[in-house]
Amino acid sequence: MKSPVYKRYLALIFLLAVIVLLLPSIIRTFKGNDSPPGTETYLTIKISNLISNEKSIPKEDTLSYGGRIFPYYIGYPTLISSLSSITKIQFIMLCRILNILLGMFSLLIIYLLIRKLTNENKLKLLILIIIVLSPPFIYLFSTCNNYSILVFLSLLAFYLLLNKKLYLILSTLIIILLGLFSFYIPLIFLAVIFLYIIFKDRAKIKWFIITTLLTLFVIIYYNYLLLNLPLFYERLAFSVKEKGINFAFQSIISDFGGKFGISLFTIVLSLFGFKKLWINKYKILHFYLIVILLVIISFYLTESLFYLNIILSIVAAIGLLNLIKARWQSNLIKTLLVLIIICGIIFSGFSYINRVSNELPNREIIRGLLFLKERTNTNDVIFSHYSRGHWINAISERKNFMDDYFAYVPNVNARWEDSQKILYSRNLDDTTKILDKYNIRYIWLDNDLKKSLWESETGLLFVLKNSKNFKNVYNDNYVEIWRYERTS
Amino acid sequence: MKIQISKEYYLLFLIFAIVLGFRLFFIFQSDNFSDDKAYFHVRHIDYIRENLRPMIYDELSYGGHNILYPQFFHYLLVPFTLILPFNLALKLIPAILISLTVIIVYLISKEITKNKYASLIAALISGFIPLLINETLNSVSIYSLIIPLVFLAYYCLINIDKSKFYLISFIILSVLLPLTHPISFLFILSLIFYLILMNIENKKVDKLRSESILFSIFITLLIGFIIFKKAFLQYGFGIIWQNTPQELLALFFKGTSIFDAIYNIGIIPLIFGSLGIFYGFFREKKDSIFLLAGMMLSILLLFVTKLMDVNIGFIFLGICFSILSSLAFSKISSYITITKISNLKNYLLAALLILIVLLSILPSLTNAKKTMFNSITNEEIEVLEEIKNKTPNDFTILSGIYEGNIVMAVSERKNFMDDYFLLAPDVNQRLKDINLIYTTFSEAIARDFFNKYNINIIYISQRTKNYFNIKEVSYIENSDCFKLIKKNSIAEAYEITCI
Numbered sequence: 001m002k003s004p005v006y007k008r009y010l011a012l013i014f015l016l017a018v019i020v021l022l023l024p025s026i027i028r029t030f031k032g033n034d035s036p037p038g039t040e041t042y043l044t045i046k047i048s049n050l051i052s053n054e055k056s057i058p059k060e061d062t063l064s065y066g067g068r069i070f071p072y073y074i075g076y077p078t079l080i081s082s083l084s085s086i087t088k089i090q091f092i093m094l095c096r097i098l099n100i101l102l103g104m105f106s107l108l109i110i111y112l113l114i115r116k117l118t119n120e121n122k123l124k125l126l127i128l129i130i131i132v133l134s135p136p137f138i139y140l141f142s143t144c145n146n147y148s149i150l151v152f153l154s155l156l157a158f159y160l161l162l163n164k165k166l167y168l169i170l171s172t173l174i175i176i177l178l179g180l181f182s183f184y185i186p187l188i189f190l191a192v193i194f195l196y197i198i199f200k201d202r203a204k205i206k207w208f209i210i211t212t213l214l215t216l217f218v219i220i221y222y223n224y225l226l227l228n229l230p231l232f233y234e235r236l237a238f239s240v241k242e243k244g245i246n247f248a249f250q251s252i253i254s255d256f257g258g259k260f261g262i263s264l265f266t267i268v269l270s271l272f273g274f275k276k277l278w279i280n281k282y283k284i285l286h287f288y289l290i291v292i293l294l295v296i297i298s299f300y301l302t303e304s305l306f307y308l309n310i311i312l313s314i315v316a317a318i319g320l321l322n323l324i325k326a327r328w329q330s331n332l333i334k335t336l337l338v339l340i341i342i343c344g345i346i347f348s349g350f351s352y353i354n355r356v357s358n359e360l361p362n363r364e365i366i367r368g369l370l371f372l373k374e375r376t377n378t379n380d381v382i383f384s385h386y387s388r389g390h391w392i393n394a395i396s397e398r399k400n401f402m403d404d405y406f407a408y409v410p411n412v413n414a415r416w417e418d419s420q421k422i423l424y425s426r427n428l429d430d431t432t433k434i435l436d437k438y439n440i441r442y443i444w445l446d447n448d449l450k451k452s453l454w455e456s457e458t459g460l461l462f463v464l465k466n467s468k469n470f471k472n473v474y475n476d477n478y479v480e481i482w483r484y485e486r487t488s
Numbered sequence: 489m490k491i492q493i494s495k496e497y498y499l500l501f502l503i504f505a506i507v508l509g510f511r512l513f514f515i516f517q518s519d520n521f522s523d524d525k526a527y528f529h530v531r532h533i534d535y536i537r538e539n540l541r542p543m544i545y546d547e548l549s550y551g552g553h554n555i556l557y558p559q560f561f562h563y564l565l566v567p568f569t570l571i572l573p574f575n576l577a578l579k580l581i582p583a584i585l586i587s588l589t590v591i592i593v594y595l596i597s598k599e600i601t602k603n604k605y606a607s608l609i610a611a612l613i614s615g616f617i618p619l620l621i622n623e624t625l626n627s628v629s630i631y632s633l634i635i636p637l638v639f640l641a642y643y644c645l646i647n648i649d650k651s652k653f654y655l656i657s658f659i660i661l662s663v664l665l666p667l668t669h670p671i672s673f674l675f676i677l678s679l680i681f682y683l684i685l686m687n688i689e690n691k692k693v694d695k696l697r698s699e700s701i702l703f704s705i706f707i708t709l710l711i712g713f714i715i716f717k718k719a720f721l722q723y724g725f726g727i728i729w730q731n732t733p734q735e736l737l738a739l740f741f742k743g744t745s746i747f748d749a750i751y752n753i754g755i756i757p758l759i760f761g762s763l764g765i766f767y768g769f770f771r772e773k774k775d776s777i778f779l780l781a782g783m784m785l786s787i788l789l790l791f792v793t794k795l796m797d798v799n800i801g802f803i804f805l806g807i808c809f810s811i812l813s814s815l816a817f818s819k820i821s822s823y824i825t826i827t828k829i830s831n832l833k834n835y836l837l838a839a840l841l842i843l844i845v846l847l848s849i850l851p852s853l854t855n856a857k858k859t860m861f862n863s864i865t866n867e868e869i870e871v872l873e874e875i876k877n878k879t880p881n882d883f884t885i886l887s888g889i890y891e892g893n894i895v896m897a898v899s900e901r902k903n904f905m906d907d908y909f910l911l912a913p914d915v916n917q918r919l920k921d922i923n924l925i926y927t928t929f930s931e932a933i934a935r936d937f938f939n940k941y942n943i944n945i946i947y948i949s950q951r952t953k954n955y956f957n958i959k960e961v962s963y964i965e966n967s968d969c970f971k972l973i974k975k976n977s978i979a980e981a982y983e984i985t986c987i
Contacts, residue, residue, distance in 0.1 A: 255713055256724040264709070329696040330655060333703045340706045347710065351717055451913075457940065 006121045010111075013125060017107055017132045020353065021100050024142045027357035035366050035395075036092060037359035039387065039404065041144035042394035045091045047077035049394075052085065057226065063393040064403055065415070066381050066438060071229055071408040073222075075181035076146045095144035102152045103141030107131065109155040110310060116162060117314070126317035130266060133349030136309040139260035142356060150181045151306050154189045161193065161204070168204070172211045179218035186215050188297055188304050192290050199286030233408045238416050252298050252305060254352055259302065262309050263348035265341060270312045272319030291315075361391055365446055368479035372396035375473070376442060383422065383435070384444035385453065392444065401438060424459040428467050431460070435484050443470070443482040496604040500594050503608060507615035508587040514856045515579045515626045520864040522626040524890045527864075527897035528908060529628040530578060532562045537569060548896040548903060550918075551884060551942075554911045556716050560667040561633050582632035586624050590615040592639045593807060597814035599646050600768070600776050605837075606821060610814035613844060616852040617806035619752035619799055625859045631803065634669040637661060639807060641675065641704075642783075646776045648697050655700065662704040666711035671800070673712065674786055676705045681789075682782030689773060697775075719910050728795050731909040733919040737794070752799070753806040754848040761809025763816035777815070780808045864894055867978035868949050872898035874974035875945060875981050883944040885981075888952040889922060895947060904943055926956040931963035938984050946970070949979035 028034060036042075050058045051074060058070045084094050107128065114127050131137050140148045153174050160171035175193075178186035190212050197204050223229050254261035277284065294308040320341060328334035361369070372382060373396040381399045382392045389403020402419055406412050418434045425431055434440075443464070454461055464470045464482050474481035521527065535543040542559040546552065568577040593614040597607035624632050644658035665672035679701045686693050693701075713720060719727050729737060750758055765784070768777035787805055790796035817840075824833055875885065876899045884902040887895045892906020905918045918941075925937050925946075937943070948961055964970045969986035 255717075255720055257721045258724075264713070268706075268709070328699055330699055332655070333659070333696075333699045336659065337699075337703050337706060340703070340710050344706065344710045344713075347714060355721065 003121070006125070009125050010128075013128045013132060014104065014107065016129070017104060018100065020132055020138060020349065021103050021142045023353045024138070024356040025096060027353070031357070031363075033361075033363045033366070035361050036095070036144055037356050037361075038143050038145075039390045040146070041092070041095060042390040043072075043403075043405065044077055044080065044095065044144050044146065046390065046394040047072050047074070048081040048084070048091050051077055052081040063397070063399050064389065064405065065409050066399045066401065068409055069229070070227060071405070073146060073181050073183075075177070076149050079149065092144070099141045099144060099148050102148045103137070106141070106148075106152045106155055109152070109159050113155070113159055113162070114314065120321075123317055123321050126320055127314050130269075130313040130317050130320075130345060131310060133345050134263055134266060134309050134313055135254035135258075135348065135352040136260045136262060136306050138349065138352055138356065140306060142353075146181055147185070147303060147306055150178060150185050153178055153181070154185070154307075155310075157189075158193070168207055172207070172214065175211050176214050176218050179215050180222060182303075183219060183223065184301055185303060186219065188294075188301070188307070190215060191293060192307065195286050195289050195293065199289075229408055234410075234412050236406055236412065236416075238413065251302050252295075252308075255348060258305075260305060261302075262305060262312055263345065263352075265344035265348055266309075266312055266316045269316035269319040269323075269341060269345075272323060273315035273317070274319075276318055276322040277315065287311075360448060361395075362478075364476055364478035365391065366395065367476065368444070368446070368474060368481060369395040371474050371481065372398055372442065372444070380441040381439050382442045382444055383419075383438075383440045385423075385449055386419070388444055388446075388449065398442075401440060422460055423453060426459060426462045428463055428469070431463050432469060432484075432486075436486065441484055442473075443484065445480045445482070447478050496608065499608050500591060500611060503590050503594075503612050503615060504587055506612075507590050508583060510616075510852075510856070511583040511587060511621075511625060512580075514860050515583060517860055518626060518863045519575070519866060520869060521579075521628060522859050522863045524864075524893045525907065526578075526626075526628040527893040528906070529562065529565075529630070531893070531897050532557070532559070533565050533569060533578065533628075534574075536562050536566050546896075548901065549892070549906055549908060550904070550912045551902045553913060554718065555908065556719050556910055557908075558667050558669060558711075558715055560664060561630050561669070564633065565628070578628045579626065582624065582628055585636060586620070586629075586632040587615065589636045589639065589807065592636055592643055593811055596639060596643050596646065596776070596811050599643070600774060600811070601814050601818040603814070603818035603821065606814040606817035609817050609840065609844070610810050613754065613757050613813060613848055614807050614810035616844075616848040617752075617754055617757070617803065617810070618848070618851040618855045619806060620803050621852045621855045622752075622859055623799060623803060625856055626863060630669050631800070634665070634671050635803065635807065637665055637668060638671070638675055638804075639811075641665065642776075642779055645679075645697060645700060646779065648700055649694055655696070658700050659703065662700075662707050663711070666708045666715070670712065670716070672708050674783075674790065674796070674804070676708045677786040677789070678779075678783035679704060680782075681785045682779050685778045685781055685785075686775070689778070691773065691775070691778070694775070722911065727910075731912060731915055733909065733915045735916070735919055749802060749805075751851065752802045753809060754851065756844055756847050757806055757809035757813050760813030760816040761811075763819075764809075764812030764814065767819055768812060768815050772815075777812070780811060784808050862951075865978050867976045868894070868951070869898055870976060871947070871949070871974045871979040871981050875899040875901060875947070878973055879945060879983065883983075884942055885945040885947050886922070886925060886938075886941075886943045887947040888926075888949070888955045889919065890955065891947070891949065891951060901945070904941060923956065926952065926961060927958060929962050931967050931969070934963055935969065935984075935986060943984060945973065945981055945983055947979070947981045 024037060025034075028037065046061075046063065050061060050070070057074055061068050061070050061072070080091055080094055080098070083089070083098070084091055087094065089097070110131060111124065111128060114124050118124060139145075140151055157171045157174040157178075160167040160174070175186065175189070178189065190208075194208060194212075197208050224231065251258040252261045253264050253267065255264045277287075291308070291311055294304050294311065297304040298308055320338075323341070324334075324338055369391055372392070376382075376396070376398055378398070381401060382396065383401040384392065386402040386404050389400040389405075392398055392400040393403065402415060409415065415438075418437070422431055422434050443460070445460075445464075450461065453459075457465065464472075469485050470482045471485060472480060473483045521530070531546075532543055536559070542557075542562065544555055546555045549555070565578060565581055568581045571577070572580065590611040594607045594611035597610040598604060601607060620631075620635075623629060641658060641661040644654045644661060647654040648658055665675055683693060683698070683701065716727060719731075723729075723731060765777070765781065768774055769781055784805060787796065787801045791798065791801055821833070824830055824836065829836075872895060875883075879901065881901070884904060885895050885899060886904045889905050889907055892903040893908075895901065895903045896906070905912075905915075905922055909915050921937050921941070925934050926948075928934055938946075946961065946964070948964075953959065964982060969984060970982035971985050973981040973983055975981075
């Protein structure tokens with residue numbers, strides 16, 4: 001039964017969600033930096049621009065790697081560019097609005113789904129609070145990325161799947177549509193649905209087979225017939241992951257630096273939740289299998305954390321409620337413990353918001369990129385670390401040497417090796433040979449990059465300082481742009 | 489009403505007085521502290537005294553970097569430095585704190601054995617663990633506080649079901665531990681091991697105790713994450729190595745053998761502690777024994793995975809063995825009472841005390857002398873003070889890595905490197921370069937580095953020479969680039985003029 005108090009709390013949680021999702025942008029704006037954080041937004045904007053300019057699926061991305069075949073998923077960028085042409089709102093603003101809307105709708109669907117699971121109002125509210133404050137949720141719907149719509153659509157598809165038969169066709173259509181947004185996510189989602197159907201709803205097995213075949217067809221058609229992508233791409237011979245004892249493990253926990261990892265407190269609480277659920281033993285075997293599957297996949301594809309986070313948040317809420325309800329010998333400890341856990345969840349969420357709001361690019365980088373846009377020729381290639389590639393493409397609208405979309409780049413390993421030579425060689429001849437080979441005109445450096453790449457003034461820093469072939473054309477004590485003058 | 493204090497408390501006080509007296513006897517032989525690390529705390533305490541807030545950005549260390557360090561220890565000492573002379577307070581209070589460990593050891597031992605004499609002997613042994621003397625004598629050592637706190641927390645946990653006082657004390661200690669030192673993570677690891685051991689032995693953990701443990705785990709995690717948030721984000725799981733350079737990490741366990749363990753812990757606690765753990769674990773199966781076993785297992789786990797400084801691990805092991813040895817003393821004593829040699833009990837006790845003197849107190853004495861011999865000398869202070877008086881404020885001083893803190897504390901100038909590595913820049917590279925600068929024969933190479941890091945002063949002490957295994961820095965003597973600032977029999981400092 002829905003009490004007015006419950007409804008009020010529910011409304012408050014949705015309001016909290018809006019605030020949480022807006023906070024990173026608000027904090028950045030207060031710091032005088034209204035650019036979106038991270039790199040995904042800029043990739044999306046670049047693709048949206050390409051689609052908007054070509055009015056169809058582009059055959060080539062002229063900016064990435066100095067020019068390459070178009071290998072991207074068009075779903076989200078197409079939505080952005082179409083909506084932008086209708087509403088005349090800028091891509092970035094549109095992205096922000098759309099993402100918050102997607103976040104709210106996703107939360108609504110999660111609410112509708114958990115309503116099917118439990119009648120307990122407290123549990124429902126706890127689940128929603130834990131989800132709203134979870135780093136993956138904040139990341140998904142506060143930065144402009146392809147996955148926000150993917151998660152929304154998959155939640156919607158799953159919700160429709162649980163409803164009347166009539167909605168099954170709609171669910172199929174949505175799952176098929178996922179193939180235009182990603183390669184792996186629809187497959188992970190289908191694997192989750194498979195486990196659910198095989199254990200809980202075998203009557204839908206035919207539906208599942210048809211949907212899977214159609215989705216596979218869409219994925220294959222889009223990737224290999226429409227985009228004409230080669231069947232395989234060059235396997236990376238270099239590691240692009242961050243340093244750490246075990247990055248695969250580290251990346252699934254946000255408090256240990258995972259980009260959109262799950263909060264440690266949610267994980268710990270979910271252990272209590274699983275303990276409670278284990279009372280039912282194997283009655284919800286499918287649920288355990290889904291969790292195990294997602295945990296294993298998340299070691300290799302961190303994107304599956306978006307799904308895992310929702311599931312673990314539900315289990316964590318069960319754990320927390322169980323802790324609250326359990327008979328405690330000491331009420332003092334119970335009160336303190338619940339307080340600590342709530343603080344932990346809030347701390348995790350807000351520390352993540354703080355992290356997102358402090359992410360690059362900052363004001364100085366944007367100014368530097370705009371300098372490149374204004375003062376360089378459209379065909380100039382800008383050399384920098386691959387982590388700066390999408391910014392150079394999207395803001396400066398210039399060709400980058402490398403970015404982090406490595407798939408389907410011809411000779412990507414050779415290019416990586418050349419970039420390493422440029423970065424770490426002190427030999428001017430070696431460096432200029434490679435710069436000439438790729439027709440590089442400018443070199444971009446910023447303080448964060450310097451700090452992460454070099455421990456002292458060596459390699460490229462040494463070459464830049466000691467050679468007359470390089471002219472420092474921009475320096476604001478944070479960003480340095482050097483022009484390379486050919487000798488001949 | 490006349491309050492009667494039983495004989496055991498007089499004896500306990502006597503042991504406390506002996507341990508404290510032993511420490512004070514040595515402490516007051518030097519005006520300075522024994523190790524460089526003490527000066528890290530001295531600077532932090534001094535900073536809090538002046539600004540009331542903790543130092544979170546150290547402008548001098550590595551030329552400036554963020555400091556993440558729990559500050560409870562510093563705040564605790566500040567009031568004493570206002571009442572007593574600064575150096576006296578920093579020598580006296582840590583000595584009193586660490587000496588209190590004997591009382592806590594006594595209380596835990598008595599809880600386990602119910603035998604006051606066995607517990608008193610355990611307390612005496614715990615006061616003279618050679619390595620504990622090494623690490624904490626004449627130093628503002630964080631271990632002076634964290635060790636008694638950890639064992640007090642165990643004591644409260646053992647008695648938690650007896651009265652609310654212990655529960656509240658445990659809650660307070662659970663909050664204080666993570667605010668004092670990251671070793672609190674070892675404490676919660678030991679509690680987890682305790683729960684596992686109890687489970688393995690099919691023993692039911694008291695509900696209040698398990699609730700308290702749960703609380704302790706969560707509060708430690710929360711406070712730890714708040715304090716070390718930046719480091720967690722930067723290093724992830726790698727935070728457990730605290731950004732320590734690879735070269736130094738490799739030295740953590742180099743040359744550690746069973747003989748080191750025997751010498752550092754003391755043979756008496758090792759033998760009787762092992763007997764105690766055998767008896768307690770396999771025969772009596774007491775909760776409190778499982779608790780200590782949990783601590784020992786967690787230390788062993790951290791040893792195996794090379795995640796803990798071996799010296800610190802040995803100190804905790806030594807205290808655990810001391811407590812457990814009380815069980816062996818108690819059982820042996822009960823056994824002797826029912827044998828024909830029961831009339832020799834007092835002689836055997838005297839023999840045991842002599843053994844303790846020979847095998848625990850004498851090695852501690854030797855260690856204490858060695859520690860005091862290696863204390864920071866007035867000559868070193870004199871040279872560093874001369875730097876403070878004669879050079880500009882923005883100068884950077886190159887010193888040995890284990891002299892970085894004293895350089896900052898006395899000369900009030902930036903150092904090139906010290907042993908606080910967390911969030912410090914380029915530690916591996918700097919360590920390599922520092923080795924090269926002190927050991928190279930080439931002035932050109934050294935000058936390259938002076939330019940690279942903008943180093944203005946090179947400080948060389950006997951300590952530096954011993955560390956780098958050199959007789960002198962070879963390129964200084966015949967060069968015009970080094971202007972002598974001050975030289976005495978122990979230390980010297982030169983301004984680098986050719987940069």
